[in-house]
Every structure is written in C-alpha cells, then in structure tokens.
Amino acid sequence: MDSLADTENAAEAEAELAYNVFARSCPSRSTLEHVTGRWGALTLGALHDGTFRFNELRRRVDGVSEKMLSQTLHALERDGLVHRDAQPTNPPRVDYRLTPLGQQIAERLLALIHFVEASQDDVKAAQQRYDALGGR
Numbered sequence: 001m002d003s004l005a006d007t008e009n010a011a012e013a014e015a016e017l018a019y020n021v022f023a024r025s026c027p028s029r030s031t032l033e034h035v036t037g038r039w040g041a042l043t044l045g046a047l048h049d050g051t052f053r054f055n056e057l058r059r060r061v062d063g064v065s066e067k068m069l070s071q072t073l074h075a076l077e078r079d080g081l082v083h084r085d086a087q088p089t090n091p092p093r094v095d096y097r098l099t100p101l102g103q104q105i106a107e108r109l110l111a112l113i114h115f116v117e118a119s120q121d122d123v124k125a126a127q128q129r130y131d132a133l134g135g136r
Helices: 002-018 028-036 038-047 054-060 066-078 100-118 120-132
Strands: 082-087 093-098
Touching: 028 038, 028 066, 028 100, 038 054, 038 066, 038 082, 038 093, 038 100, 054 066, 054 093, 066 082, 093 100, 100 120
Parallel strands: none
Antiparallel strands: 082 093
C-alpha cells in the first residue's frame, strides 16, 4: 500500500515539476525566454495591433535586424503564439498574426510594458541615486 502511495506521490510531484519554470529541465523555460526576450516581447506587443507583413513588422519593432525578427517569429510560431500565413502570390505574401494564445500572452505583456513605461520617472530617479552613491 505504501509503495502505491509513494508511486502516486512521485507521479504527482513529477507532474507538478513538468511545468515548473524554476526547474532547470522545464520545457516552459524556452517559451518564457521567447516571450520575455527583448525581441519576443516587442514582436508580440506589435502584433497585438493586428496582422502585419514581415517588413511592416520590422518597421514597427524599431532596431530589430531581419535575421533576429525571422528567428523570433519562427520561435513564436513554433510555440503556437504566432500564425504565419503564406499566400501563393507572385511575389509571395506572408502575413503574421497572433494566435488566441499569443493574444492572451500579448495582453499580459502589454500590461507590463505599459507599467514599465509609466514607471520610467521612478526608474530614472533610482538610477541617479544609485549612480550618485558610486554604484554600491
């Protein structure tokens, strides 16, 4: 009886650990990196406003290189957050938009982005205080 309970407890612990982002082997870590990395967060935020072609999106995410945007979109598409719609026209037309899951994540990211933007005066003041003390 105890071995059955131990087995069940181990299975429950494994199930909990399977999606514990603080665990080294957790698969959610890579998704979190894709979402919260500089280009991932900005790309998701930009796509929140609608569907965009690659170059439109690149202009919206000022400073991203073509290579980084391409890699970011591939990662977000693989994670099921971005949908890529390639239309068989000449020249080919490719549109990107958020999936329903991507939309939910983007909304949460935008709340954080807006909070960070609104807090910049406090951040600047803290940085000035820190720098005035010689940084530690």
